[in-house]
Amino acid sequence: MPELDFRGLDTAAQAGFKPHFAQVVTVARRRRSRRRLLAVATVALLAGVAGVAATRPDPAPPPPGLAPDRTPDFIPTPGITPTAEPRRQVNTGQPAAGDLSHVYLRWSECRTGCPLRWAGTDDGGRHWRTGPLPVPNDAHVDLRSAGPGTMVAAYQSRSFSQGWIASVDGGASWREVTVRRVDALPAGWRLLGSSGPADEPLLAADPATGDLAQLTRPPALRMGVLVESVPADAGVWVSGFTGERTEPDGRIVGVGSAVEVSRDGGRTWSRHEFPDGLTASDDVGGPAVATWDGRTVYAVGRVRGDLVVWRSTDGGAHWARTPGTVRVGQRTIRAAVRPDGVLTVQAGISADEDPLMVASSDRGATLRPAPLGPGADPRPVPGGFVQTGWPDSKGAWLSSDGRTWTWLDPPELP
Numbered sequence: 146m147p148e149l150d151f152r153g154l155d156t157a158a159q160a161g162f163k164p165h166f167a168q169v170v171t172v173a174r175r176r177r178s179r180r181r182l183l184a185v186a187t188v189a190l191l192a193g194v195a196g197v198a199a200t201r202p203d204p205a206p207p208p209p210g211l212a213p214d215r216t217p218d219f220i221p222t223p224g225i226t227p228t229a230e231p232r233r234q235v236n237t238g239q240p241a242a243g244d245l246s247h248v249y250l251r252w253s254e255c256r257t258g259c260p261l262r263w264a265g266t267d268d269g270g271r272h273w274r275t276g277p278l279p280v281p282n283d284a285h286v287d288l289r290s291a292g293p294g295t296m297v298a299a300y301q302s303r304s305f306s307q308g309w310i311a312s313v314d315g316g317a318s319w320r321e322v323t324v325r326r327v328d329a330l331p332a333g334w335r336l337l338g339s340s341g342p343a344d345e346p347l348l349a350a351d352p353a354t355g356d357l358a359q360l361t362r363p364p365a366l367r368m369g370v371l372v373e374s375v376p377a378d379a380g381v382w383v384s385g386f387t388g389e390r391t392e393p394d395g396r397i398v399g400v401g402s403a404v405e406v407s408r409d410g411g412r413t414w415s416r417h418e419f420p421d422g423l424t425a426s427d428d429v430g431g432p433a434v435a436t437w438d439g440r441t442v443y444a445v446g447r448v449r450g451d452l453v454v455w456r457s458t459d460g461g462a463h464w465a466r467t468p469g470t471v472r473v474g475q476r477t478i479r480a481a482v483r484p485d486g487v488l489t490v491q492a493g494i495s496a497d498e499d500p501l502m503v504a505s506s507d508r509g510a511t512l513r514p515a516p517l518g519p520g521a522d523p524r525p526v527p528g529g530f531v532q533t534g535w536p537d538s539k540g541a542w543l544s545s546d547g548r549t550w551t552w553l554d555p556p557e558l559p
Contacts, residue, residue, distance in 0.1 A: 237264070237555040240541040241290035242524070242531040243352075245269060248541060248553060249296050249316070251278070251288045261286060263296065263316045264556050269543070273556035276316045281306060291335045292352025293527065297322065311355025324348070324357045329410035331358060336381065338373045347371060347381065347411055360411045368399045370430035374481050376525050379439030380460075381407045384431040387418060399424070402431040404444055406461045417464055419455060421448045425478035435480040435488060443488055443509060445480040447473055452492065454509040467509030476500070479522040483547040491521035519550045 238251030252264035252275060261278040280286060281302035288298045294315045301307035309322040330336070334349035346360035369385025383406075386399030402423040405414045423446040425433040432446035432455070444455040444464065454467045476492040476499075483489060488509055493500030502515040519542040523530035529545040542550040 235558070237539055238286070238288055240531075240533050240553070240555070241288055241296070242526050242541060242543070243290040243293040243295065244527040245529045245531070245543050245545060247290070247293040247315070248531075249288060249290055250555065251286050251298075252556070252558065258282060263288065264558060265296075265316055266556070267294075267315060270553045270556075273558060274316070275556075275558050279310060279319045289337050289350070291337075291350035291355060295350070295352050295355050297337070297350045297355050297357065309357055311350075311357075313353070313355050320355075322355060322357050324359050326361050327358045328361055329412035330360060330381070332410065333377070334358065335377075336371060336373065338371045344369075347383075362411075364405070365414065365416075366403055366405055366431070368429045369405075372404075372434040373524050374522060375434065375436055376439065379436050379442075381411055382434050382461075384425070384434050384444075385429070386431055387416075399431065402446070404431060404434055404461065415461065417457075417461055419444065419464070421453065421466075423448060423453055423455065425480075427475065427477075433478045433480040433490075435482045437482040437484060437486065441482070441486075441508070443480060443482065445488075445490055446478050447475070450474050452478070452490065452503070452512065454488070454490075454505070454512075456509050469505055469509045469512040471503055471512050473501070481521050481523055481547075483520065485548070489515065489521045494522075520544070520547060523547060 236251075236253045236255070240248050240250045242248045246269045247265065247267050248270065249263055249265040252262045253259045260282055261280055261284065262275050263278055264273055264275045266273045278286060278298065278300075280298070280300040281304070283304075284300040284302040284306075286298050286300045288296060291297050291311075295311070295313050296316060297309060297311045299307070299309050309324060310319045311322045312319045330347065330349040331351070334351050337348045337350055344363060346363045348357060348359045350357055364383045364385065366383055366385030366387065367389050369383045372382035372384055375382045382404060384404050387401030387403050388399070389397055390400050391397050401418055402421075403416055403418040405416045407414045419432065423432045423444060425431070425446040432444035434442065434444055436442040440458060440460050442457045442461050444457075446453060450472060452469075452471045452473045454469050455464045456467050457464045473492040477494045479491040479494060481489050486506070486508075488505040490503050490505075490512070491500060492498075492503070500517060502517050502521065503512040504515040505512050519532040523532045523544070529543065530547050531544075532542045532550070533540075539555050541553045543553055544550045
């Protein structure tokens with residue numbers, strides 16, 4: 146089983162509930178050190194595990210669910226809402242979607258010490274169910290969805306007991322799962338991304354059984370990230386750097402921007418290196434990778450403050466830089482290709498970055514301003530797409546076509 150990294154957990158947890166995450170991102174971008182990178186990854190994991198403190202307002206809100214007439218904040222700000230029960234604080238974790246109807250998250254009635262539970266819906270948020278998570282009350286839990294009714298969760302308690310559990314019946318029953326090491330991830334299994342760099346070998350879950358398989362070898366790229374927005378039949382993509390260097394002030398930065406793709410579950414990889422230092426973030430990963438069909442692929446990032454787009458028409462074997470560009474400064478970049486072929490790029494992932502959106506309908510030749518909203522960081526699921534607004538969203542956006550999105554509120558449970 147892969148080791149879960151919880152070094153500095155108490156310190157990171159306390160810090161995670163004080164400033165808005167945008168401040169943490171800003172500090173990480175300014176320092177770019179391994180120490181700060183670890184803290185950001187830990188806080189991001191806590192944002193997905195411990196989630197957002199939310200409470201029942203008074204008077205009671207309308208039932209949670211789909212809200213097509215509501216435009217939520219692009220990056221919801223975590224906080225505590227005053228209630229008639231001031232001591233009751235409901236913690237919800239980052240949503241995990243099996244498809245557009247099945248959404249799950251970690252749920253508890255207080256910040257620490259309460260029995261840990263899951264909450265789930267199988268009708269797109271109109272009705273929610275809940276049940277216990279069979280883990281220690283003090284455990285930190287990373288809950289993921291592997292399929293419409295399948296959940297897997299990594300946990301580690303303060304006593305350092307750790308493991309994986311899985312449910313294939315929507316949370317009604319759970320079992321312990323042992324991670325199996327493999328040379329290639331089985332076809333059709335769902336890749337499980339991470340909140341930090343992909344230093345550990347890639348992991349996947351069986352949507353039918355909840356079984357887990359992990360590659361025997363870690364990614365070859367340094368400070369790499371799994372590209373989760375790529376469709377399953379487009380292969381496995383990792384974006385990162387070919388090396389690192391230490392600056393005189395102690396900062397560690399990536400060098401040699403590159404992407405790697407595997408068409409056989411991670412058994413073999415092909416690599417392309419970009420000559421212009423293309424990067425989507427100062428923290429981890431090289432360019433943002435976007436594709437719809439696995440053949441026309443874009444690598445998008447910053448070069449000296451300008452947005453730069455590279456395009457491949459043969460699945461990543463050959464690349465050419467497109468003329469489209471726009472000034473983005475040091476904003477973090479996300480990108481995706483909609484089913485209609487439009488390239489959508491988001492520059493800035495938090496309010497602190499003053500985010501903007503651009504789109505291209507001519508394969509990156511020109512970039513035009515687009516309305517700010519979800520769509521540049523989606524995760525494909527059966528029937529459509531989901532975007533959670535990582536790192537600090539308490540709800541999720543759902544879309545059947547990648548163009549129109551609906552906000553899903555977290556549950557208010559008795």
